[in-house]
Amino acid sequence: MRIVSLVVLCVGLTVGGLAEAKVQASAAAPSAEAMALTRRYIAAMRMEQSMKPMMLSMVDAMIEQQAQRYPNLNDDQRKRLAGAVMAAVEDVYNNGLMARIADKMAPGMATVYSVDELKALVAFYESPIGQGIIEKMPALGQISGRAIMELLPEMQNDLQSRIVKNVEALNLGK
Numbered sequence: 001m002r003i004v005s006l007v008v009l010c011v012g013l014t015v016g017g018l019a020e021a022k023v024q025a026s027a028a029a030p031s032a033e034a035m036a037l038t039r040r041y042i043a044a045m046r047m048e049q050s051m052k053p054m055m056l057s058m059v060d061a062m063i064e065q066q067a068q069r070y071p072n073l074n075d076d077q078r079k080r081l082a083g084a085v086m087a088a089v090e091d092v093y094n095n096g097l098m099a100r101i102a103d104k105m106a107p108g109m110a111t112v113y114s115v116d117e118l119k120a121l122v123a124f125y126e127s128p129i130g131q132g133i134i135e136k137m138p139a140l141g142q143i144s145g146r147a148i149m150e151l152l153p154e155m156q157n158d159l160q161s162r163i164v165k166n167v168e169a170l171n172l173g174k
Contacts, residue, residue, distance in 0.1 A: 030110030037118035038110040044125035046134050048098040054141030059089055061149045 030038070063085045067073060073081060113121065124130040 030107055034110035034115050034118060037122055038106045040122045041118060042102045047102055050137040051098055051141060053138035054145040055093060057142040057145030058149055059086055
């Protein structure tokens with residue numbers, strides 16, 4: 001579950017830095033022009049294609065997480081476990097996960113960005129240079145995914161110890 005949450009967070013950050021979109025968005029609904037431009041931006045970004053390598057780069061960590069539940073696996077069982085995890089990841093991905101994420105993000109994006117900003121984003125990402133950058137995003141996604149997975153335990157432990165320290169300082173039990 002932590003892995004899925006992490007993937008969703010990474011997708012949000014990768015596609016326009018929208019982790020704070022809900023906070024920043026105005027109450028007004030986006031215009032039809034803004035929504036159309038947002039759809040073009042999302043299409044030009046090729047989010048599904050760009051994010052798949054990052055998701056796949058996290059599979060090894062997901063396999064390890066599942067393997068911890070079964071500490072006495074032999075090699076054949078471990079291979080079957082890895083296949084089951086990979087099949088689940090592929091199923092989720094192939095059943096429109098990224099399209100659903102994009103559909104949920106689009107109204108926020110269309111509200112956060114102005115029409116002029118959306119026009120600039122679309123112009124850039126539809127250009128040859130923008131598409132060249134998009135072509136490189138899968139490789140960057142793999143690098144990012146590995147870096148996140150490597151640092152995740154440290155980040156979780158650090159965050160947990162800070163939370164405990166701050167909560168204990170509240171003296172809630174007294």
